[in-house]
Amino acid sequence: MTVATERRRGERRRPAHREWPGFEMGERLGALRVVVCTGSGGVGKTTISAALAMSIAATQDARVLVLTVDPAKRLASALGIKGIGADPVTISRARLRRAGLPARGEVVAAMLDMKSAWDNMVERYSPDRRSAERILKNRFYQRISDAFVGSHEYAAMEALYELHEAGEYDCVVVDTPPSRNALDFLEAPARLTDYVGARLLSWLAGPSGVGLRAMNFAATPFLRLADRLLGGDVLSEVSDFVRQLQGLYGGVQKRARDVYRLLRSPQVGFVVVTTLEPGPFAEAEFFAAKLREYTMPLRGMVVNRVLPPTLREPSSAAAATTLADDPRIVEWIAQHLGERYAPDAVRGVGRIHLMFNALAQRDARALAKLERIAEVPVSRIPLFTDDVSELEGLVRIAGLL
Amino acid sequence: MVFVTGKGGTGKTTVAAALALLAARAGKRVLAVDVEAKGDLAAALGGGAVRFTPQALQRGIYAIALQAEESFQEYLGLYFKVPRLARMTPLARVFDFIATGVPGPRDMLVVGKIAYEERRRDKSGRPAWDIIIVDAASSGHVVSHLAAARAMLTLVRGGVIHSQVEWIDELVRDDSRSTVLLTALPEEMPVVEAIELGARLRSEAGISVSGCVLNRMVLVSVSPSQRRLAAALNRDSDAEEVRHRLGGDPAPFVESVQLASQLHDRSAEYARQLRAGLPAPVVPVPLETASRSGLAMARAVADALAKDGT
Structure with missing residues (x-):
């Protein structure tokens, strides 16, 4: 085969966007209906979610929604999001193209409204309007929907499921809330069902219509204790809430099952985002293992803020050590390079490089480990020293994914 | 008592561990408290898992982790003289459920236990600890911990609890005995959150922040x-000679210098924003510390904090 024919063949196989780098992650995830981005707080999850949505829109004619949780101001303004509860913002194909994305589809950006996700859930599952209102007005509910461990995660999950069911978008990319533990997201529906359905709670609520306050306090040490601890008003409010909540049980339980079924379906993929710092990195490893355990499909990993690989060169560390530690090097430089530099300046350059070299070596060790254990493609995003404040910045990351 | 808190990922555990090391170096008896009980604080202090009873990790440093069920049991034991119940699990779970929803109890477990340790005396009558360093919950949760006593006071107007809670509230708001230290990074969200957190602690818990450690500067x-x-050093004409004299390749220096310059500008800008928004001293910790891990990182941060002197 001649070189010429080989080249012609290659050209024919090129997809339309060949002149653009990357978008491989978008291509891999493009067929999915739901992409869930998880990882520790502070690793740039929201930014990566938005860039993933763009990467998907670059590879196919799809309407891709990115559901963000708590975007930084600059990122929100880059996406055009006005605030919580605001309408979703469509970033048109033309607008994406102007920002440099070879878009075939469009991206819609929205911000999750936790409170209304919970209220919607109560309204949906309440047997009637009156009991819904009773719950919504309950002080205990107002507090629990905010403080309940995993409540934000549950709200995100609910919103995700609703959007998926409504089918308005070809693909929904969801950014998960910054949890204490990435698992909170996966465990939120089960935990809620657990609470709502716990036998002890039925017992707490008492025989139907009777309620806690009517029970004989002296009979149960727990109630005596609880009353002493919390005060009677609180307990009666709790018991009222629990009784109301039981009406929701069937609905909540079914929903939790449906959500888990969706998360395990072939239409869904998880993407774990991490940096190479020890904390987030360990969390990402743990989470990837958990996904396997739950038989939920991990489709890719994104390593954010990777230092340039050239910085790790061991030979450059030796050179930097000479600048930092060899006092005679100043004179040698003056003689051989024709300019005299202050000794502090010379030492400084050596030290700066030694610092980045050490950090880059840490990166390299972590990356090597990740590539050994990851069974999915790993995408590396270099450290950008400026915050993403324009659509162009997101497009640049989308290209690298 | 020093509560260390900040947005997740800003290095609060390492800073808490570093403070514990510094205090121990100064000859103090330190109790390090891991509120979220993920074991990170013990790891940063070079130890394995710690439980609810103080355990020695380094010379002069003891650590505890606050697990919900255990704290519940001890709480009952400490304050209400309730004997340990044989089968606590279902009860603790119900309590957990209620406590999550009602302002106060759950958070009281955390702050109550810490306050109890603050008050504890050894056999000779002197305080059991010279300093208690708390790797507290991150941003939002720490406000509810520290404001728990105050919230309880409005809820419970008399009885055993009232007096218990009153002294805890006094303790956390007493600047001479209790303080909050924030952590942040020179990035948009961590700086914004540190400023907001400082304001919330003041307005919701009546607590002022004594400073903010700005990591990775x-x-x-x-x-x-x-x-x-x-x-x-990278001129083609001298390449061979330079490489030989330096004993290695200086090519990446250009990139390092460039990166350092950009990160320096960014560090300075965010430090300025933080200082403008937070009425407390800002203590920078250099990026160098980030290439280590565990105890070595905590030691490096301790050295950096000692050097700053604030």
């Missing part, structure tokens, strides 16, 4: 002559 600036030097 590039503090050295890059001069024009240093840029020239990095470029000159």
